Amino acid sequence: MATNTNSIVLRCENLHRYLGEGEGRVHVLRGVSFEARRGQVTAIVGPSGCGKSTLLYLLGLLDQPNDGSIWISEQLMSNSSDLDRTAARCEHIGFVFQFHFLMQEFSALDNVMMPMRKLGRLDEGQMADRARMLLGEVGLGDKTHRLATQLSGGEQQRVAVARALANQPSIILADEPTGNLDVKNSALVFDLLTKLAKENGQAVVLVTHNPDIAERCDETKPMRDGEFVRK
Amino acid sequence: MLMSLAGIIFGIGFFIVTQAQTSGFEQFFIRTILGTNGAIRIEDKFQDTIFAMAAAGHNADASKFEVAADRSARKYIEGVEDPERITDALHKFRNVSGVSTVVEGSVIADSSFKNDSAKVYGINLADHLAVSDLAAQIVRGAGSLEDFRSSPQGLLIGRVLADRLQLGPGDSVLLQAGTEQRRYRVSALYETGVSDIDRVRIFMHLGEARSLLKKTSGASFIQVALFDRDRAPMDALQMESVLRHGAKSWQEREKSWLEAFRALQISAAITVSTIILISGLGMFNTLAMIVIEKTKEIAILRSMGYTRSDIARIFIWLGAIVLFFGTIGGWALGAGVTYGVSMVKLPIRGIFRTDTFQVYWSIWHYVVATISAAVVVMTAAIIPARRAARLEPGDIIRGTSQ
Ligand SMILES: Nc1ncnc2c1ncn2[C@@H]1O[C@H](COP(=O)(O)OP(=O)(O)OP(=O)(O)O)[C@@H](O)[C@H]1O
Ligand SMILES: [Mg+2]
Numbered sequence: 001m002a003t004n005t006n007s008i009v010l011r012c013e014n015l016h017r018y019l020g021e022g023e024g025r026v027h028v029l030r031g032v033s034f035e036a037r038r039g040q041v042t043a044i045v046g047p048s049g050c051g052k053s054t055l056l057y058l059l060g061l062l063d064q065p066n067d068g069s070i071w072i073s074e075q076l077m078s079n080s081s082d083l084d085r086t087a088a089r090c091e092h093i094g095f096v097f098q099f100h101f102l103m104q105e106f107s108a109l110d111n112v113m114m115p116m117r118k119l120g121r122l123d124e125g126q127m128a129d130r131a132r133m134l135l136g137e138v139g140l141g142d143k144t145h146r147l148a149t150q151l152s153g154g155e156q157q158r159v160a161v162a163r164a165l166a167n168q169p170s171i172i173l174a175d176e177p178t179g180n181l182d183v184k185n186s187a188l189v190f191d192l193l194t195k196l197a198k199e200n201g202q203a204v205v206l207v208t209h210n211p212d213i214a215e216r217c218d219e220t221k222p223m224r225d226g227e228f229v230r231k
Numbered sequence: 232m233l234m235s236l237a238g239i240i241f242g243i244g245f246f247i248v249t250q251a252q253t254s255g256f257e258q259f260f261i262r263t264i265l266g267t268n269g270a271i272r273i274e275d276k277f278q279d280t281i282f283a284m285a286a287a288g289h290n291a292d293a294s295k296f297e298v299a300a301d302r303s304a305r306k307y308i309e310g311v312e313d314p315e316r317i318t319d320a321l322h323k324f325r326n327v328s329g330v331s332t333v334v335e336g337s338v339i340a341d342s343s344f345k346n347d348s349a350k351v352y353g354i355n356l357a358d359h360l361a362v363s364d365l366a367a368q369i370v371r372g373a374g375s376l377e378d379f380r381s382s383p384q385g386l387l388i389g390r391v392l393a394d395r396l397q398l399g400p401g402d403s404v405l406l407q408a409g410t411e412q413r414r415y416r417v418s419a420l421y422e423t424g425v426s427d428i429d430r431v432r433i434f435m436h437l438g439e440a441r442s443l444l445k446k447t448s449g450a451s452f453i454q455v456a457l458f459d460r461d462r463a464p465m466d467a468l469q470m471e472s473v474l475r476h477g478a479k480s481w482q483e484r485e486k487s488w489l490e491a492f493r494a495l496q497i498s499a500a501i502t503v504s505t506i507i508l509i510s511g512l513g514m515f516n517t518l519a520m521i522v523i524e525k526t527k528e529i530a531i532l533r534s535m536g537y538t539r540s541d542i543a544r545i546f547i548w549l550g551a552i553v554l555f556f557g558t559i560g561g562w563a564l565g566a567g568v569t570y571g572v573s574m575v576k577l578p579i580r581g582i583f584r585t586d587t588f589q590v591y592w593s594i595w596h597y598v599v600a601t602i603s604a605a606v607v608v609m610t611a612a613i614i615p616a617r618r619a620a621r622l623e624p625g626d627i628i629r630g631t632s633q
Contacts, residue, residue, distance in 0.1 A: 057625045057629065061283065090536020118536045
């Protein structure tokens with residue numbers, strides 16, 4: 001179903017989002033429209049507070065827009081039930097956050113297996129094999145049984161990338177995935193994301209402040225005050 | 232969490248132990264009263280006054296119980312006039328397992344040492360053994376029931392009375408009722424543990440009692456034993472209306488004691504339930520803290536596709552695990568301590584006779600303890616679980632990444 005001619009897996013139209021209550025109510029997104037294609041890496045850039053994260057949470061179905069529509073694989077998701085959006089997150093979307101957000105009490109392997117457990121398509125052995133394979137690809141093949149607390153920041157972020165890829169989602173959303181890392185690790189994590197996305201034909205949308213990284217993406221979308229602007 | 236688990240274990244355990252004890256003593260008390268004064272006592276013939284008859288006849292459909300219910304409007308005549316007829320009628324009740332006619336009267340008992348007032352109970356031994364535990368109450372080494380059975384002048388004397396009069400088996404004693412005086416021989420001593428009985432009652436053969444007390448016919452009361460003791464109040468009501476004699480069940484006779492036991496049992500249950508309740512509060516607190524500490528993890532799980540019910544289930548499971556191990560531990564503790572307590576030496580005389588702690592094993596104590604723990608623990612788990620499930624992942628992630 002996802003092998004459209006133009007292979008658009010994620011599309012949104014005229015998204016509006018207000019945040020805050022009463023006096024503090026802010027019009028954060030002011031009519032954003034956007035598409036993401038398979039095998040393509042898109043960077044969203046812009047000054048702090050312009051609404052990049054807000055947009056990403058909407059696209060990831062973690063939040064609901066006040067107006068506008070979101071389609072995932074041609075399916076309108078913006079106003080569907082919590083259960084449907086949760087199921088879509090499980091199947092189609094992989095998240096990488098600025099802070100790695102691993103489960104501290106669990107090993108790297110368990111962390112990567114967690115989304116697979118929910119999806120329930122593989123048996124225990126297959127899940128472990130796939131998790132080891134993914135951890136191998138992000139260069140942590142020898143640290144699969146380390147607890148999250150026993151890994152460095154860069155390593156944890158790489159585990160998070162492996163976790164985002166666990167269910168072979170068609171869309172990967174990354175909010176400043178390298179924001180917390182040094183130059184070397186930033187490049188490493190970014191290269192990983194783009195390489196895997198290209199290989200598997202996944203759409204990657206990432207938010208970044210790093211001009212070098214933005215430069216290397218297929219497309220850069222600059223944002224200002226809740227709207228995309230021409231370069 | 233471990234503290235809460237320990238609390239639940241102690242709560243369930245102590246609940247079981249206190250219930251086993253209080254109902255143990257209650258059951259023992261009931262056994263004692265059934266073994267001494269029997270399940271039902273028939274006494275005092277009554278005649279309905281004109282007023283009572285009118286009241287009963289007023290409503291043609293009135294059940295026979297209603298006649299008996301209005302006791303105030305009756306005229307009582309002391310004693311049972313025709314015990315043979317009543318006995319025959321009693322044997323027709325299906326729940327009746329034994330009937331014993333008793334002739335009772337006050338005497339002065341005179342040993343060579345001193346004298347004391349007492350009450351003689353004229354009985355037919357075989358009949359009375361069927362309505363009491365007299366056989367088991369004979370003090371070991373102090374005479375025998377066989378001796379009493381075979382000697383017409385034999386007596387069974389309560390241990391306390393015997394001590395006062397310094398009487399032992401084989402001793403002779405002079406009983407005086409009115410102007411009549413006769414000499415008897417002590418066959419055996421008995422002890423019920425009920426001081427009011429052991430201090431005054433002297434059992435003798437029915438015929439002897441009739442001639443000593445000059446009561447050639449009739450009876451003072453008839454003691455009845457039942458197969459199903461719990462039916463006693465209903466049977467008593469029915470007996471009253473059929474036999475036209477007052478009939479008192481053991482529940483009615485011993486109402487105040489039974490109520491005291493019941494109150495004790497309930498207050499123990501309430502007191503101990505607070506342990507469970509406090510552990511529940513502790514667990515609620517812990518789980519609520521976990522929800523707050525783990526909001527970030529909850530949001531991550533939600534972002535991966537775990538549903539609200541998946542999140543709630545984690546906390547319900549935590550509660551269920553605590554409940555499971557709490558129940559197992561509590562049952563073990565309860566059963567262990569109950570067994571230990573039943574071994575404790577504790578001589579009691581007065582309302583019954585026992586030398587050890589009395590306990591009563593009932594599955595219901597375990598069931599009720601578990602149900603109350605389940606209600607408390609699951610409530611303590613469900614509230615934080617629902618709170619965790621309601622969290623919006625978007626809000627949390629927005630909150631933490633800024
Ligand atoms: N709960 C809230 N109530 C009111 N305004 C909010 C709330 N949360 C965020 N905002 C506002 O929404 C705007 C967009 O926030 P967002 O996190 O999307 O910015 P961003 O582009 O990701 O910035 P950064 O680059 O710093 O991460 C900001 O101006 C912020 O102040
Ligand atoms: Mg942001």
